[in-house]
Amino acid sequence: MTAVAEQTGQWLELFTNQPPAAEPWIQVLRDQAFARFSELGFPTTHDEEWRFTNVKPVTALSRAFWPAHKPAPIPEQAKPHLAKHASLDHPFVALNTAFLNDVRVVTVPRGATLETPIEISYEGAPEGSVTHPRTLILVGANAQCTIVETYKGAGTYFTNAVTEIVVGDSAVVDHYKVQQESPTAFHIATLQVAIGRSAAFSSHSISLGGALTRNDANAILSEGSDANLNGLYIVNGTQHVDNHTSIDHAKPHATSHELYKGILDGRAHGVFNGKIIVRADAQKTDSKQTNKNLVLSDDAVIDTKPELQIWADDVRCTHGATIGQLDSEMLFYLQSRGIGKTDARNLLIYAFAQDIVDRVKVQSLRDSLERTLFEKFHEHPE
Amino acid sequence: MALLEIIDLHAKVGDREILKGINLTVNPGEVHAIMGPNGSGKSTLAQVLAGRDLYVVTGGQVLLDGRDLLEMAPEDRAREGVFLAFQYPVEIPGVSNMYFLKAAVNQIRKHRGQEEYDAMDFLNLVRDKMQIMKMDQTLLNRPVNTGFSGGEKKRNEIFQMAVLEPRLAILDETDSGLDIDALRTVAAGVNAMRSPERGMIVVTHYQRLLNEIVPDYVHVLSDGRLVKSGGKELALELEAGGYAALGINEEEEAVERV
Numbered sequence: 001m002t003a004v005a006e007q008t009g010q011w012l013e014l015f016t017n018q019p020p021a022a023e024p025w026i027q028v029l030r031d032q033a034f035a036r037f038s039e040l041g042f043p044t045t046h047d048e049e050w051r052f053t054n055v056k057p058v059t060a061l062s063r064a065f066w067p068a069h070k071p072a073p074i075p076e077q078a079k080p081h082l083a084k085h086a087s088l089d090h091p092f093v094a095l096n097t098a099f100l101n102d103v104r105v106v107t108v109p110r111g112a113t114l115e116t117p118i119e120i121s122y123e124g125a126p127e128g129s130v131t132h133p134r135t136l137i138l139v140g141a142n143a144q145c146t147i148v149e150t151y152k153g154a155g156t157y158f159t160n161a162v163t164e165i166v167v168g169d170s171a172v173v174d175h176y177k178v179q180q181e182s183p184t185a186f187h188i189a190t191l192q193v194a195i196g197r198s199a200a201f202s203s204h205s206i207s208l209g210g211a212l213t214r215n216d217a218n219a220i221l222s223e224g225s226d227a228n229l230n231g232l233y234i235v236n237g238t239q240h241v242d243n244h245t246s247i248d249h250a251k252p253h254a255t256s257h258e259l260y261k262g263i264l265d266g267r268a269h270g271v272f273n274g275k276i277i278v279r280a281d282a283q284k285t286d287s288k289q290t291n292k293n294l295v296l297s298d299d300a301v302i303d304t305k306p307e308l309q310i311w312a313d314d315v316r317c318t319h320g321a322t323i324g325q326l327d328s329e330m331l332f333y334l335q336s337r338g339i340g341k342t343d344a345r346n347l348l349i350y351a352f353a354q355d356i357v358d359r360v361k362v363q364s365l366r367d368s369l370e371r372t373l374f375e376k377f378h379e380h381p382e
Numbered sequence: 383m384a385l386l387e388i389i390d391l392h393a394k395v396g397d398r399e400i401l402k403g404i405n406l407t408v409n410p411g412e413v414h415a416i417m418g419p420n421g422s423g424k425s426t427l428a429q430v431l432a433g434r435d436l437y438v439v440t441g442g443q444v445l446l447d448g449r450d451l452l453e454m455a456p457e458d459r460a461r462e463g464v465f466l467a468f469q470y471p472v473e474i475p476g477v478s479n480m481y482f483l484k485a486a487v488n489q490i491r492k493h494r495g496q497e498e499y500d501a502m503d504f505l506n507l508v509r510d511k512m513q514i515m516k517m518d519q520t521l522l523n524r525p526v527n528t529g530f531s532g533g534e535k536k537r538n539e540i541f542q543m544a545v546l547e548p549r550l551a552i553l554d555e556t557d558s559g560l561d562i563d564a565l566r567t568v569a570a571g572v573n574a575m576r577s578p579e580r581g582m583i584v585v586t587h588y589q590r591l592l593n594e595i596v597p598d599y600v601h602v603l604s605d606g607r608l609v610k611s612g613g614k615e616l617a618l619e620l621e622a623g624g625y626a627a628l629g630i631n632e633e634e635e636a637v638e639r640v
Contacts, residue, residue, distance in 0.1 A: 330472050339457060339485055
C-alpha cells in the first residue's frame with residue numbers, strides 16, 4: 001500500500017485543489033472515482049492487463065491544467081449515462097473521472113440522420129500538463145451518425161481520455177479516433193461503447209503519434225447487434241503503442257468483426273490484446289478477430305495475444321494474428337518494372353494498410369491518412 | 383555493338399553453384415531460345431539478368447550495350463530496357479494493376495527523358511495493348527496479379543512488356559500452364575513486339591512455344607552451361623529425341639532443382 005500511497009499522494013493534492021464541481025452529483029462521481037483510484041494506484045507490468053506497457057514515465061507528469069472556460073452544463077438526459085459505462089476498475093478511467101469537469105456531450109435525437117460528421121477535437125495541452133478529456137455520445141434509436149475524435153498537440157504532456165458511447169436500438173454509428181499526439185506525448189484512452197439491439201457500431205482507431213499510447217476499446221453487444229472494430233497503428237523510433245480491445249457478446253445473434261493492423265519500424269513496440277467474451281446466453285454469436293503486423297526493422301517488437309472466453313456452445317469465433325516483413329519477392333517484382341526501391345517499399349507499406357484505409361468513409365480523413373502513410377516512411381534510409 | 387553479352391557467368395544460391403560459366407551474345411533484333419530440363423539453371427539465368435539478389439554472381443560479366451549490367455540495381459536495369467516476364471508472376475494485394483503500371487511506365491519514361499503520361503494518355507496506351515492480349519479492362523482495377531488465373535497472369539506479363547517497351551525481353555517459361563489458345567494469344571503479343579531494335583531471350587522447357595515464337599537461335603542449357611547451340615531446327619531435334627539424346631539425364635537433375 002505504501003507504494004500506491006506514494007504514487008497517488010501527489011494526485012491527492014491535485015484532486016483536492018481542483019476547481020469545485022459545478023453540481024453536487026458530479027462531486028459525488030469525483031469522490032467515488034478518486035477513492036477507487038487510491039485503492040488501485042497506477043498499474044505496473046506485474047498486472048496482466050499492463051504486462052507490456054510500463055506507465056511509469058506517464059505518472060511523472062502531474063502539472064494541473066484547468067481549462068479557462070466555464071464548463072458547459074450537462075444536459076439532463078446525459079446524467080444517467082455519464083460515468084455509468086466506463087468501469088472505474090481501470091485506474092486511468094478512475095483518474096479521469098476523479099477530475100470530471102468539462103464533459104463534451106453529443107446527443108443525436110432518435111431517428112435523426114446526420115449527413116455531416118460530428119467533429120470532436122482535443123488539442124493545445126500545455127507543456128508538462130495532464131488533461132482528462134471526457135466525451136459522452138448518446139445516439140437515439142434508429143439514428144445514424146459519424147463521429148470523428150481527434151487528439152493533437154505539441155511538446156510533452158499526458159492526455160488521459162475517456163469516451164463513452166451509447167448506441168440506441170437499430171442506430172448506425174461510425175466512430176473514428178485519430179491519435180496524432182506529439183512524438184513526446186503520452187496518451188491513454190478508454191472507449192466504452194454500449195450497443196443497443198440490432199444496432200451497428202463501427203470503430204476506427206488510428207494511432208500515429210505519441211511516445212506512449214494505450215488504447216482500451218470496449219464494446220458490449222445487445223441482441224442482434226453488429227460491431228466492427230478496426231485499428232491501424234503506425235509507429236517508429238521508440239514509440240510504444242498498446243491496443244487492448246474487449247468485445248462482450250452479452251446477448252444472442254450478435255456479430256463482431258475486428259481487424260487491427262500495425263506497421264512498426266525502428267525500435268518501436270506494439271501490443272495487441274483482443275479479448276472476446278461470449279456469455280452463456282449469447283448463442284449464435286459470430287465473431288472474427290484478426291491482427292496483422294508488418295515489421296520493417298530488426299529491432300521493432302510486437303506482442304499480440306487473443307483472449308477468448310466462450311461460455312455459449314452454438315457460436316462461431318475465429319481469431320488469427322500474423323507478423324511479417326515486407327515481401328522480398330514483391331519488392332523485386334516492383335523494382336523489376338522500374339519502380340525505385342524506396343517507392344516500391346512505400347507502395348507495399350501502403351498496400352498493407354489499404355483495407356483499413358478503404359473502410360474510412362470520411363473523405364478528408366481518408367485523404368490525410370493516405371498522405372500520412374506515404375510521408376511517414378518517406379525518409380527511410382536505404 | 384551487341385545488346386547483351388554474357389561472358390563466363392557463374393552464380394550460386396546459398397552454397398550451391400547453379401550457373402557454371404554461361405557465354406551468350408544477343409544482338410538487337412535477335413530472338414534466342416534457351417531450352418533445358420528442370421534444374422538446369424534456366425530460371426536462375428533469367429533472374430540473375432533481372433537482378434534478383436537471392437542469387438550471388440561469383441564470376442564473369444554481363445554487359446548491356448557494353449555497360450556493366452551486374453552493377454545496376456534491378457530498377458535501373460528495367461529503366462535501361464531490361465524486362466523479365468516472370469515464370470511465377472507475384473501477387474501484390476492492395477496495389478492496383480493500373481497504379482502499378484502507370485508508376486512503372488512513368489519512371490521508365492522519366493529515365494529516358496520522355497514526358498510522363500497523364501491519366502488519359504496512359505489509358506489510351508493500355509487500351510490498345512489490352513486488346514492485343516485479349517485482356518478484360520476490369521483487370522486494370524484489380525490488385526496486381528491477385529486472384530488472376532494462371533493464363534491471366536502470363537498475359538498480364540506480356541501486357542506489361544508491351545506497355546514498357548523494353549529493348550531486351552527475357553521470357554521465363556511464359557508457356558508453362560497455358561492451354562493452346564492462351565499460348566497463341568501470348569505468342570501473338572510477343573511476336574507483335576519483335577523488332578530490329580529489340581532482343582529477346584525465350585526460356586522454355588518445351589519446344590511447343592517455339593512453334594509460335596520462332597527463334598533465330600536455340601541454346602541447350604544443362605547443369606549450368608550452354609552445352610549446344612544451333613538454329614531453330616535444334617528445338618525440333620530435342621522434341622524428337624528428348625534431352626536424353628544429348629546425354630542429359632533429366633530425372634537426376636530434376637531432383638536437384640531449386
